Amino acid sequence: DVKVTQSSRYLVKRTGEKVFLECVQDMDHENMFWYRQDPGLGLRLIYFSYDVKMKEKGDIPEGYSVSREKKERFSLILESASTNQTSMYLCASSPVPLPNSRAASSPLHFGNGTRLTVT
Amino acid sequence: AQTVTQSQPEMSVQEAETVTLSCTYDTSENNYYLFWYKQPPSRQMILVIRQEAYKQQNATENRFSVNFQKAAKSFSLKISDSQLGDTAMYFCAYSNAGGTSYGKLTFGQGTILTVHP
Numbered sequence: 001d002v003k004v005t006q007s008s009r010y011l012v013k014r015t016g017e018k019v020f021l022e023c024v025q026d027m028d029h030e031n032m033f034w035y036r037q038d039p040g041l042g043l044r045l046i047y048f049s050y051d052v053k054m055k056e057k058g059d060i061p062e063g064y065s066v067s068r069e070k071k072e073r074f075s076l077i078l079e080s081a082s083t084n085q086t087s088m089y090l091c092a093s094s095p096v097p098l099p100n101s102r103a104a105s106s107p108l109h110f111g112n113g114t115r116l117t118v119t
Numbered sequence: 120a121q122t123v124t125q126s127q128p129e130m131s132v133q134e135a136e137t138v139t140l141s142c143t144y145d146t147s148e149n150n151y152y153l154f155w156y157k158q159p160p161s162r163q164m165i166l167v168i169r170q171e172a173y174k175q176q177n178a179t180e181n182r183f184s185v186n187f188q189k190a191a192k193s194f195s196l197k198i199s200d201s202q203l204g205d206t207a208m209y210f211c212a213y214s215n216a217g218g219t220s221y222g223k224l225t226f227g228q229g230t231i232l233t234v235h236p
Contacts, residue, residue: 030224040128042210043226050221058223090164094222106222107154110164 003027005089006083006111009059013118019078021114023091030095032074034058034089037088046089049074089114121146123213125227128155131236132201139186140196140230150216153187154224158208167209170194172216178216201234208232 007022014109031050035043035058045058046064055066063085067075074093080086092108122145132138142151155167170178170187177185182199198205211227 033223035226040228042123042125042228043212043224045225046225048221048223056221088162092164107169108164108222108224109164111161 004091004093004109006089006114006115008026009112011114011116013078013116015081015082015118017081017118019079019081019118021078021089021091021116021118022074023074023076024072024117025074025091025093025109026072027093027109028071029093030071031069031093032073032075033092034064034076034096035090035092036060037113039092043090046076049065081116083118085116086118087116089116121148121151121213121225122216123211123227124213125230127230128228129231131233131235132198133206134201134203136201136218138201138232139201140198140209140211140232142194142196142227144194144211144213146192146215147214148163149150152214152216153185154212154214155183155185155194155196156210156226157205158210159204159206160231162231165211167187168196180214188205203234204234206234210213 004025012039033048034046037043049055065077070091091111094106121236151172153170157167158164168180184197186195206227
């Protein structure tokens with residue numbers, strides 16, 4: 001079974017801190033994603049990566065950056081945490097290499113999520 | 120940009136009964152994929168069922184089936200013989216086909232389903 005592991009289940013940080021959320025997958029997937037989940041808004045894509053050192057902005061990238069130095073690891077960075085970044089963060093990976101017209105047919109495999117509170 | 124709308128924030132059903140969760144989407148694309156994901160209280164998001172837009176036949180997976188109405192841009196999920204383990208948040212999701220989609224998903228707001236004994 002594919003395993004996507006997020007390093008922390010709960011995290012509490014102070015406003016202005018630099019925050020790192022780590023995600024590791026064990027199935028050699030090319031694609032990795034960071035979403036945030038908020039009540040009433042569903043999941044929104046922050047950033048994604050389709051290869052090592054490759055990244056693209058999602059729908060809500062402001063205030064975030066990412067790093068993918070190794071294929072299995074995709075880090076989300078909050079440069080200066082703010083209270084409006086309090087949320088549940090979900091990492092996901094998918095197995096299909098791009099470009100591939102059937103890339104979207106492969107399901108995403110999700111981690112358990114990190115609930116981040118910024119005070 | 121594509122949008123996905125789930126208009127039912129919460130639903131409840133008695134064990135063994137059938138429930139239908141609604142989802143509508145908006146896209147100008149002709150080829151795409153639709154998904155239903157389940158997020159139990161334990162948080163692990165898992166795929167329930169998926170539908171390819173070019174296939175007219177509705178997808179089924181055991182007790183789960185969809186009603187895909189392409190012209191109406193509607194994609195509902197029917198759960199038959201509901202079980203207590205079906206209690207979860209359900210998300211409808213959309214993805215473009217094509218190489219530049221990278222499998223990115225656009226999600227709806229979610230529907231909390233509670234199955235009562």
